[in-house]
Amino acid sequence: MIIGNPxxxxxxxxxxxxxxxxxxxxxxxxxxxxxxxxxxxPMLPDQVVFNRCTECNTIFNISNAPNxxxxxxxDADGLTTVEHLSKSELFEAIEKYIYxxxxxxxxxxxxxxxxxxxxxxxxxxxxxxAISPEYRQxxxxxxxxLDKSNEDEILIIAELHRNIGNFKDCTDLINTLSDARxxxxxxxxxxxxxxxxxxxxxxx
Numbered sequence: 001m002i003i004g005n006p007x008x009x010x011x012x013x014x015x016x017x018x019x020x021x022x023x024x025x026x027x028x029x030x031x032x033x034x035x036x037x038x039x040x041x042p043m044l045p046d047q048v049v050f051n052r053c054t055e056c057n058t059i060f061n062i063s064n065a066p067n068x069x070x071x072x073x074x075d076a077d078g079l080t081t082v083e084h085l086s087k088s089e090l091f092e093a094i095e096k097y098i099y100x101x102x103x104x105x106x107x108x109x110x111x112x113x114x115x116x117x118x119x120x121x122x123x124x125x126x127x128x129x130a131i132s133p134e135y136r137q138x139x140x141x142x143x144x145x146l147d148k149s150n151e152d153e154i155l156i157i158a159e160l161h162r163n164i165g166n167f168k169d170c171t172d173l174i175n176t177l178s179d180a181r182x183x184x185x186x187x188x189x190x191x192x193x194x195x196x197x198x199x200x201x202x203x204x
Contacts, residue, residue, distance in 0.1 A: 002026075006076035010066040014056040019076040020048060022069065032121075035159050035189060035201040038114045049107060050098075051082040052089055059089065059098050087115040091134075102145060109142045113160070117200040126192060127199040131164055139164050151181050159189060163200070167193040 004022035011018070023045065031041030039046070052059050062082055070076050085093060090112040092098075099105040116135050120126050139160045146153040158173035171193050174186050185203050192201055 004069070006070045006073060007067055008070050008076060008079065009051070009062045009082060011053040011056065011058060012060055012065045013058040014053060016053055016055040017079050018051060018053075018062075018082045019070070019079040020062065020082045021045070023047070033203045034117075034119050035185070035203065036114050036117050036163075037110065037156065038117070038119055038200075046084070048082045048084050050085050050093065050111075052085060054080060059085065059093050061100075061104060064100075085111065087112065090115060094138075106142065106145050109138055109145065112138050113142060113163075117163070119200055120202045122202075124202070126197050126201050128197050129199055131198070136164050151177055155181065155186070162189060162193055163198050165196075165198055167196060167198075 002024040004024045006019045007022050009018045009020060010016070026041070026044035028039065028041040028044050031039055031044070033039045049061060049063065050059055051062050085108075090108055093108050094105070094112065099108055116132075116138070118127060118129065143157050143160050146157050148154060148157065154173055154177060158170045161167075161173065162170040171190055174182070174190060177186065188201050188203065192198075
């Protein structure tokens with residue numbers, strides 16, 4: 001992983017400055033991946049998109065906020081680092097329509113979906129969980145937002161259906177994928193459907 005100079009980001013409401021690392025290059029070697037799109041890769045940190053201002057409480061997309069690359073690391077000394085939204089903050093951002101377009105809504109709902117999921121680690125087995133009304137509502141909203149003509153998104157839609165217990169819908173969608181997309185990961189999802197397991201899977 002190669003890190004560049006810090007990026008300085010300004011809250012668009014109160015002008016408080018924040019900082020984030022700029023990643024010039026990275027890779028996912030040695031990473032862990034889950035069926036909801038979550039991952040942990042030591043050489044490719046998960047980049048923050050939305051941040052909550054600690055001064056005025058505004059939730060904002062840092063890509064839409066004033067920002068510039070610092071000349072050096074000293075320019076960012078003492079500045080608070082941007083952070084991912086918490087589960088409650090994601091609920092708030094969605095309920096208050098913080099997003100300005102469909103792509104932002106999809107991002108926030110995906111992050112909430114991932115926050116609500118349990119992610120098996122290493123040799124842990126996937127679990128079956130009770131589906132809360134909030135979980136179902138978010139999953140169904142996300143299903144309706146995703147592009148059903150895009151195979152990458154069809155796989156996400158299938159996984160969402162599995163998570164809310166629609167196992168037949170999940171396998172039916174997987175069966176529409178081209179041979180090129182029917183890989184070991186889709187086999188794991190299909191096997192979980194057969195066993196009526198709705199919890200998130202760690203891809204092997």
